Amino acid sequence: MQFIINLLLSIRTGLAVVGEGLFNLLRLLVLAGRAVFIGKGRIKARLAGVFTSSVGQRAVFSVLRAFMPNxxxxxxxxxxxxxxxxxxxxxxxxxxxxxxxxxxxxxxxxxxxxxxxxxxxxxxxxxxxxxxxxxxxxxxxxARRDDVPKLITPFVAERAATAIGHALGELDVPQQxxxxxxxxxxxxxxxxxxxxxxxxxxxxxxxxxxxxxxxxxxxxxxxxxxxxxxxxxxxxxxxxxxxxxxxxxxxxxxxxxxxxxxxxxxxxxxxxxxxxxxxxxxxxxxxxxxxxxxxxxxxxxxxxxxxxxxxxxxxxxxxxxxxxxxxxxxxxxxxxxxxxxxxxxxxxxxxxxxxxxxxxxxxxxxxxxxxxxxxxxxxxxxxxxxxxxxxxxxxxxxxxxxxxxxxxxxxxxxxxxxxxxKQSKLRRAEGRAGRIDTNGTPFPQHLRVSFDAK
Ligand code: HEM
CATH class of the missing domain: 1.10.630.10 (Cytochrome P450)
Structure with missing residues (x-):
């Protein structure tokens, strides 16, 4: 009995993986189509944007897991x-x-x-x-593990509290x-x-x-x-x-x-x-x-x-x-x-x-x-x-x-x-400023958020 249940469960999971893969294949086609026909800049860069975004990467991997896992x-x-x-x-x-x-x-x-x-x-x-x-x-x-609670966390917590205290309701998260x-x-x-x-x-x-x-x-x-x-x-x-x-x-x-x-x-x-x-x-x-x-x-x-x-x-x-x-x-x-x-x-x-x-x-x-x-x-x-x-x-x-x-x-x-x-009404800043800007590097350089300062 257990064998049959396991078999059925494994078939169900397999079907879900294939379904998810098909769905994400379609999703990628739609996203790529949108990048080709809508938007500014070079098409190659727009397409690269789709496939390197976290959503795009997750979709590509879902297709691979379903159809070409290795x-x-x-x-x-x-x-x-x-x-x-x-x-x-x-x-x-x-x-x-x-x-x-x-x-x-x-x-x-x-x-x-x-x-x-x-x-x-x-x-x-x-x-x-x-x-x-x-x-x-x-x-x-x-560099010992017990340094984390003794030396590292208190230092970081104090610096972070000071940074937020100075922020007056707006913060460029990476820079500040x-x-x-x-x-x-x-x-x-x-x-x-x-x-x-x-x-x-x-x-x-x-x-x-x-x-x-x-x-x-x-x-x-x-x-x-x-x-x-x-x-x-x-x-x-x-x-x-x-x-x-x-x-x-x-x-x-x-x-x-x-x-x-x-x-x-x-x-x-x-x-x-x-x-x-x-x-x-x-x-x-x-x-x-x-x-x-x-x-x-x-x-x-x-x-x-x-x-x-x-x-x-x-x-x-x-x-x-x-x-x-x-x-x-x-x-x-x-x-x-x-x-x-x-x-x-x-x-x-x-x-x-x-x-x-x-x-x-x-x-x-x-x-x-x-x-x-x-x-x-x-x-x-x-x-x-x-x-x-x-x-x-x-x-x-x-x-x-x-x-x-x-x-x-x-x-x-x-x-x-x-x-x-801890700040109330924490939200993205309006427009592009509220999105991660890597400024041509692989690392976030800007992401502005707003909040109601206490
Ligand atoms: C969120 C921050 C971090 C992430 C996501 C991260 C991620 C990683 C990953 C994925 C690896 C494995 C690389 C591989 O197998 O090819 C790695 C290894 C390593 N990381 Fe980090 N890391 C972070 C922070 C740190 C910090 C704070 C330090 C130093 C204090 C550090 C030092 C190292 C070192 C020395 C290795 C090599 C370990 C070994 O070869 O045994 N990383 N890290």
């Missing part, structure tokens, strides 16, 4: 990293499989990391190895809240404030863009990132030397690194400390800002969800607020895909009808956005729900390279947004 294109689409073909993996189980099998699917960032540090790799660019474990372990001793606060946090917590907040923001933004988003080595991005890396290295070298010349009692990551160096820990010479700090700082500023802005933007799209988040904020229920923001991010996560390269000829989803051979050298896009909408695992994925199990979210990566800052993100995004969400 798509293999025997063409090189990405030129920034050597590869022979491109695969897109869209189902929940298969995305996990790719990210779990790091010995078959390697990270590719190493060469770019070396250009940023002018020499050594950083652990996100390393395969699973003794060196990877050493470097991650060292940095976990320097989500970019300056992570930059200030880097100064306060890492002990490396940079020559200015703006310099830290500019350096980390272009380096992140170069490392993870620029898949075709745009010469302007490459040149900008190399310049930023040179300046950032110079600043950090000087900051480490200055701290050694004039020690301080600050409880920050830099001082902890220097204490570990003094204790003779391997991998903690000045150069290694600098390279580890570069990697962490790049991960911390543009990411936290973009994730917070995208989460807020998704809430502003959904009045009921916004009301729920505001209620949690007003009640100081941080856990409930974090659940709302995670769910908002599920609809538009910072990175919709995580990519790897096949180390050898292999297969994905072996022993299933969707099994696909993957030739050695294929760049594999594991679509985490798609996985979070796979109704085979995620119940009613189109609904905004805050009761989903944590395992259904892939917001900060998965497997060996899961985000080093995952616990920081989980606390900092709510802490930055809470004072804003």
């Amino acid at each position: 798509l293999l294109l025997r063409r090189t689409l990405v030129t920034a990293y050597p590869n022979v073909a491109t695969a897109i993996v869209s189902r929940f189980d298969d995305v996990h499989e790719v990210l779990d099998r790091e010995t078959d699917f390697e990270v590719v960032y190493g060469p770019k990391m070396r250009r940023i540090t002018a020499g050594e790799n950083f652990f996100l660019g390393m395969q699973d190895s003794a060196r990877y474990t050493r470097d991650v372990s060292n940095m976990r001793l320097a 809240l989500t970019l300056p606060i992570p930059a200030q946090l880097v100064g306060h917590y890492f002990g490396t404030p940079g020559p200015s907040e703006q310099a830290l923001i500019d350096w980390t933004t272009i380096m992140f863009w170069y490392l993870f988003i620029d898949l075709n080595d745009d010469p302007e991005v490459v040149t900008g990132a190399e310049r930023a890396a040179r300046e950032c290295r110079g600043y950090l070298d000087q900051a480490i030397a200055a701290r050694k010349r004039a020690p301080t009692a600050a409880d920050d990551v830099l001082n902890r690194c220097l204490a570990m160096q003094a204790a003779g820990l391997p991998g903690m010479d000045d150069l290694s400390i600098r390279n580890n700090l570069i990697g962490l700082i790049i991960g911390a500023i543009p990411t936290l800002s973009r994730a917070a802005v995208q989460a807020l933007d998704q809430l502003l799209e959904r009045p009921a969800a916004l009301a729920q988040a505001q209620q949690a904020a007003c009640a100081d229920d941080d856990a409930a607020l974090a659940r709302c923001l995670n769910e908002a991010l599920r609809f538009n996560p910072l990175n919709p895909v995580i990519y790897r390269r096949a180390v050898r000829d292999t297969e994905i989803a072996r022993s299933s009808l969707r099994c696909r051979p993957i030739p050695k050298g294929t760049l594999v896009f594991a679509a985490n956005l798609s996985a979070m909408f796979d109704r085979r695992q995620v119940r009613n994925p189109g609904e905004f729900r805050t009761d989903r199990p944590r395992s259904h979210y892939i917001l900060w990566g998965y497997g060996l390279h899961t985000c080093f800052g995952a616990h920081i993100n989980q606390a900092v995004i709510p802490a930055m947004l809470k004072p804003l969400l």
Whole structure:
């Protein structure tokens, strides 16, 4: 009996996946048609706008999940990293499989990391190895999980409350809240404030863009990132030397690194400390800002969800607020895909009808956005729900390279947004100003909101 019930349920889910795929195919055709025939600017740019929007991406992945869950294109689409073909993996189980099998699917960032540090790799660019474990372990001793409630959240909460206090009913969210606060946090917590907040923001933004988003080595991005890396290295070298010349009692990551160096820990010479700090700082500023802005933007799209988040904020229920923001991010996560390269000829989803051979050298896009909408695992994925199990979210990566800052993100995004969400009649500003403006970068530069200041 149980077998029959399971069979029927699985047929029902399969039909729902196909129906959803067909619906989204039609939706994409309508959106693309509208982009071609209506609107300003070049048609190519208008079409790109459709397919790169979060709605467009979700629709494309729905079609793939239904009809080509493991798509293999025997063409090189990405030129920034050597590869022979491109695969897109869209189902929940298969995305996990790719990210779990790091010995078959390697990270590719190493060469770019070396250009940023002018020499050594950083652990996100390393395969699973003794060196990877050493470097991650060292940095976990320097940046500890219990720093989040003790040092990080109180600092961010205080800065966010001050920013909202000064805002007088209008706020440009990235410029006044989500970019300056992570930059200030880097100064306060890492002990490396940079020559200015703006310099830290500019350096980390272009380096992140170069490392993870620029898949075709745009010469302007490459040149900008190399310049930023040179300046950032110079600043950090000087900051480490200055701290050694004039020690301080600050409880920050830099001082902890220097204490570990003094204790003779391997991998903690000045150069290694600098390279580890570069990697962490790049991960911390543009990411936290973009994730917070995208989460807020998704809430502003959904009045009921916004009301729920505001209620949690007003009640100081941080856990409930974090659940709302995670769910908002599920609809538009910072990175919709995580990519790897096949180390050898292999297969994905072996022993299933969707099994696909993957030739050695294929760049594999594991679509985490798609996985979070796979109704085979995620119940009613189109609904905004805050009761989903944590395992259904892939917001900060998965497997060996899961985000080093995952616990920081989980606390900092709510802490930055809470004072804003406490304001009544929170809404988008009128017209274009109330929409995310990336100003030609992959990161939100402007999103104006209004509220009735208390
Ligand atoms: C909301 C903000 C953030 C998002 C969405 C995010 C996302 C991610 C993702 C998806 C990965 C996995 C990349 C891959 O597997 O290819 C990752 C790894 C990483 N992130 Fe984050 N991140 C965020 C914030 C941070 C912060 C605050 C830090 C530093 C304190 C950080 C440092 C790192 C590092 C060092 C890794 C590599 C971990 C390893 O290789 O073991 N990230 N992040």
